[in-house]
Amino acid sequence: MNNSDSIQQQMKEKGLRITPQRYSVYANLLSRYDHPTVEAILQDINQEIPIASKASVYSALTVLREVGLIREILLQEGITRYDAKIEPHHHFICQDCGAIVDLDWSVLGDLPLNQLPKGLRGENYELTVKGKCEHCF
Numbered sequence: 001m002n003n004s005d006s007i008q009q010q011m012k013e014k015g016l017r018i019t020p021q022r023y024s025v026y027a028n029l030l031s032r033y034d035h036p037t038v039e040a041i042l043q044d045i046n047q048e049i050p051i052a053s054k055a056s057v058y059s060a061l062t063v064l065r066e067v068g069l070i071r072e073i074l075l076q077e078g079i080t081r082y083d084a085k086i087e088p089h090h091h092f093i094c095q096d097c098g099a100i101v102d103l104d105w106s107v108l109g110d111l112p113l114n115q116l117p118k119g120l121r122g123e124n125y126e127l128t129v130k131g132k133c134e135h136c137f
Helices: 003-013 020-030 038-045 054-066
Strands: 071-076 079-083 089-094 100-104 128-131
Touching: 003 020, 020 038, 020 054, 038 054, 038 079, 054 071, 071 089
Parallel strands: 089 128
Antiparallel strands: 071 079, 089 100
16 A cells, blocks of 8 residues: 555545545645644645645644544644644754654653642643754754
């Protein structure tokens, strides 16, 4: 099965109608690791042939997120980014250049969610580590 077939199969398994915009947005996210914004995705998929508007990219992202194929992540105030890596993981963000790196879940260990204050019940979490990447220190 080639990559195109795999992408279509994943979308079909989630019950999605495969439109050119949904396919392009999902394929784009699967091919990158930089946690792009809507604007970056739009620019990337329209590079060769304009097939999407900002509204259609937002719509595709919303549907893909709702069915669990992608995640919406907020690593910086006011900037929404998207990630096709849906298994639990943390992030590192360089405070100088803005580079974002995925961190395996095991790197930071588990937090004792059962020790939260009375009246609170933690169900899941992800952490953002801030610092400097190797290119900035």
